[in-house]
Amino acid sequence: MSTHLETRDLTIRFGGHVAVDSVTCAFRPGELTAIVGPNGAGKTTYFNLISGQLRASAGQVLFAGEDLTRLSAPLRARRGLGRAFQLTNLFPNLTVAENIRLSVQATRGVHYEMLRVWSKRRDLIARADEVLEQVALSARRNVAAAALSHGDQRKLEVGMMLALEPAVFMFDEPTAGMSVDEVPVVLDLIAKLKRDASKIVLLVEHKMDVVRSLADRIIVLHNGRLVADGVPAEVIASAIVQEAYLGTAPTQASAA
Amino acid sequence: MMILSGDRPRNAVLSVILAAILLALAFAPFLFPGSKPLNVAAKICIFALLVASYDLLLGYTGIVSFAHTMFFGIGAYGVALALFNYGPSWSMIALGIIVALPLAALLALAIGLFSLRVQAIFFSMVTLAVASAFAVLASQLSWLTGGEDGRSFQVPPVLRPGNRLFDGEIFGVAFNGRVVSYYLVFIACAALFLLLLRIVNSPFGRVLQAIRESPFRAEALGYRIVVHRTLANVTAALIAAAAGALNAIWLHYTGPETSLSFSIMLDILVMVVIGGMGTMYGAVIGATLYILAQNYLQALMGSASSMAASAGVPLEPGLFHPDRWLLWLGILFILSVRFFPTGIVGRLRQGATKA
Ligand SMILES: Nc1ncnc2c1ncn2[C@@H]1O[C@H](COP(=O)(O)OP(=O)(O)OP(=O)(O)O)[C@@H](O)[C@H]1O
Ligand SMILES: [Mg+2]
Numbered sequence: 001m002s003t004h005l006e007t008r009d010l011t012i013r014f015g016g017h018v019a020v021d022s023v024t025c026a027f028r029p030g031e032l033t034a035i036v037g038p039n040g041a042g043k044t045t046y047f048n049l050i051s052g053q054l055r056a057s058a059g060q061v062l063f064a065g066e067d068l069t070r071l072s073a074p075l076r077a078r079r080g081l082g083r084a085f086q087l088t089n090l091f092p093n094l095t096v097a098e099n100i101r102l103s104v105q106a107t108r109g110v111h112y113e114m115l116r117v118w119s120k121r122r123d124l125i126a127r128a129d130e131v132l133e134q135v136a137l138s139a140r141r142n143v144a145a146a147a148l149s150h151g152d153q154r155k156l157e158v159g160m161m162l163a164l165e166p167a168v169f170m171f172d173e174p175t176a177g178m179s180v181d182e183v184p185v186v187l188d189l190i191a192k193l194k195r196d197a198s199k200i201v202l203l204v205e206h207k208m209d210v211v212r213s214l215a216d217r218i219i220v221l222h223n224g225r226l227v228a229d230g231v232p233a234e235v236i237a238s239a240i241v242q243e244a245y246l247g248t249a250p251t252q253a254s255a256a
Numbered sequence: 257m258m259i260l261s262g263d264r265p266r267n268a269v270l271s272v273i274l275a276a277i278l279l280a281l282a283f284a285p286f287l288f289p290g291s292k293p294l295n296v297a298a299k300i301c302i303f304a305l306l307v308a309s310y311d312l313l314l315g316y317t318g319i320v321s322f323a324h325t326m327f328f329g330i331g332a333y334g335v336a337l338a339l340f341n342y343g344p345s346w347s348m349i350a351l352g353i354i355v356a357l358p359l360a361a362l363l364a365l366a367i368g369l370f371s372l373r374v375q376a377i378f379f380s381m382v383t384l385a386v387a388s389a390f391a392v393l394a395s396q397l398s399w400l401t402g403g404e405d406g407r408s409f410q411v412p413p414v415l416r417p418g419n420r421l422f423d424g425e426i427f428g429v430a431f432n433g434r435v436v437s438y439y440l441v442f443i444a445c446a447a448l449f450l451l452l453l454r455i456v457n458s459p460f461g462r463v464l465q466a467i468r469e470s471p472f473r474a475e476a477l478g479y480r481i482v483v484h485r486t487l488a489n490v491t492a493a494l495i496a497a498a499a500g501a502l503n504a505i506w507l508h509y510t511g512p513e514t515s516l517s518f519s520i521m522l523d524i525l526v527m528v529v530i531g532g533m534g535t536m537y538g539a540v541i542g543a544t545l546y547i548l549a550q551n552y553l554q555a556l557m558g559s560a561s562s563m564a565a566s567a568g569v570p571l572e573p574g575l576f577h578p579d580r581w582l583l584w585l586g587i588l589f590i591l592s593v594r595f596f597p598t599g600i601v602g603r604l605r606q607g608a609t610k611a
Contacts, residue, residue, distance in 0.1 A: 051476065053472070053476070072475070072480070073475045073476055074475045074476075074477075074478045074479055074480045074481070075478075075480075077475075077476060077477060077478035078478045083476050085473075085476075089470060089472060089473045089476070090469075090470070090473065091465075091466050091469035091470055091473060091474075092469060092470070093469055094465065094466065094469060098462070101462075102462060102463065102466050102474075102477065103477050105459055105462070105463070106477040106478040106479055107478070110459045111459075111460070111463065111479060111480075111483075111484075112460050112483075112484075112487065113458055113459040113460055114454075114455050114458045114460040114461070114491075115454060115455070115458060116458055116459065117261050117262050117454065117457050117458065118457055118458055118459050118461070118462050119262055119457075121459060124459075160473075160477070164477065164478070
């Protein structure tokens with residue numbers, strides 16, 4: 001089998017509420033798929049089901065031919081599923097550099113090394129420095145993550161996923177709340193990833209111009225259901241998006 | 257630099273305090289002759305290590321265990337029962353340790369695997385339950401443990417007070433078995449403390465801090481936090497048991513009061529909080545202050561109270577009565593938490609980065 005990521009009838013119920021409702025979809029390497037839909041459509045929940053933060057009520061998650069449905073989040077991360085969270089989730093009292101370094105350390109499989117001093121692992125530090133450079137945070141490296149501005153925290157969030165060097169990148173509104181001059185750093189990074197034919201990139205994004213310029217494909221979630229799937233121009237023009245997405249959340253769409 | 261960990265105190269005042277404590281402990285038999293000061297010094301060594309191993313859990317990994325005295329007790333009883341039942345020899349000390357340490361590790365592993373997959377609070381409840389059960393068991397099995405009376409035993413001849421390692425004196429102090437015992441305790445505690453310092457500064461130790469900060473994110477990066485927390489729990493238990501073994505060797509006695517009681521658990525908590533959680537060095541400072549207070553505050557208050565009385569100061573007579581020392585300690589504790597929420601080490605380091 002190939003390195004496709006696939007969900008089959010993926011479903012989760014919270015009490016009576018079906019937040020993700022039998023979503024079947026496949027994602028190919030070298031393709032950037034934007035996931036759009038109004039607030040509460042289930043986009044973040046769909047990500048949580050794929051990366052393992054939530055367990056599915058029904059359905060399957062498959063990656064590279066392997067059924068991941070029963071695996072825990074850390075084991076899915078080790079299989080190559082990378083997540084950047086919508087609600088920034090950092091190690092607040094550790095430095096920016098340490099946040100990234102821990103991410104590098106995880107990917108390099110240095111989990112239980114107890115008797116060596118961490119700072120002697122120059123390889124990990126050097127790689128973390130590269131990532132810091134990429135997300136334009138080198139100058140803030142020794143600051144506690146909690147002390148960063150919102151925009152810098154968003155960049156760090158993205159940096160931690162980049163440092164994982166995953167096969168699947170899941171961005172959940174990476175530029176939300178960023179100031180205008182900070183946005184290009186992140187968008188350029190995503191555009192660069194897109195050029196790598198071996199990577200699967202999933203991007204939840206409300207800003208339509210961003211979606212239009214970056215996405216190879218758009219899928220639309222609405223009330224937890226997959227309601228449209230296709231090339232950007234078609235999907236954006238379709239009646240279902242005009243109604244389901246632009247209709248319900250006109251402010252965000254037009255503000256974009 | 258082989259044994260060090262590149263984790264400096266990072267503050268001038270802190271470095272001076274730590275160096276002073278280290279020197280005082282290293283030369284305690286000569287600086288403070290007499291059996292009470294030496295007892296206090298040995299207790300500081302043992303508790304600094306015990307508290308440091310607790311800090312690995314509370315301060316670094318962010319999990320609250322109430323079973324730490326249980327592991328301390330396992331080490332203490334292991335050595336005590338071996339020496340009591342089979343005679344005072346080094347091989348019996350070894351036997352006690354060889355039985356106690358794996359037992360402590362297995363129990364910690366079982367508790368960890370059973371409860372650390374669930375919420376952290378569940379782990380705390382389980383440790384509380386297991387530790388209580390163990391304490392009851394230790395006092396019930398009196399044919400084995402001596403019950404509430406505990407066990408007094410002989411130590412190997414070299415460590416006995418009557419033994420002279422050589423004739424003559426060093427700086428006016430006879431180098432007897434007590435001094436040898438003290439150095440055994442001091443060196444073992446120092447070595448194990450350095451080991452802990454190394455562990456918290458290892459890649460593994462760094463992951464523990466990440467788990468403390470955000471278990472959720474640590475998992476998303478691919479760390480299996482149950483395994484990490486369990487390993488931390490086992491490591492802490494092993495060190496606590498080793499501290500317990502040293503305690504038994506030092507006291508020639510092991511009983512519920514000295515090694516298992518819940519009040520020791522509270523002492524550990526107070527020491528780690530006063531010193532500063534998640535710093536390791538805080539354990540040394542917390543243990544030193546607390547044990548000095550425990551041993552000398554009472555006496556100090558006694559003399560304060562009688563001085564006040566003789567000077568005719570109209571003090572509430574009960575206020576400084578030696579029996580009230582716990583009250584004063586409690587007040588000191590509340591004040592220190594109020595004004596140094598990050599402990600003494602945290603406070604000193606904060607001051608350093610601001611300046
Ligand atoms: N853990 C949970 N428990 C109960 N309900 C939940 C949980 N997580 C999500 N939901 C519900 O599932 C629905 C989908 O939420 P989700 O966060 O996935 O939406 P979203 O598409 O990401 O929205 P947004 O654009 O605002 O980020 C919402 O109604 C939400 O309230
Ligand atoms: Mg969302």
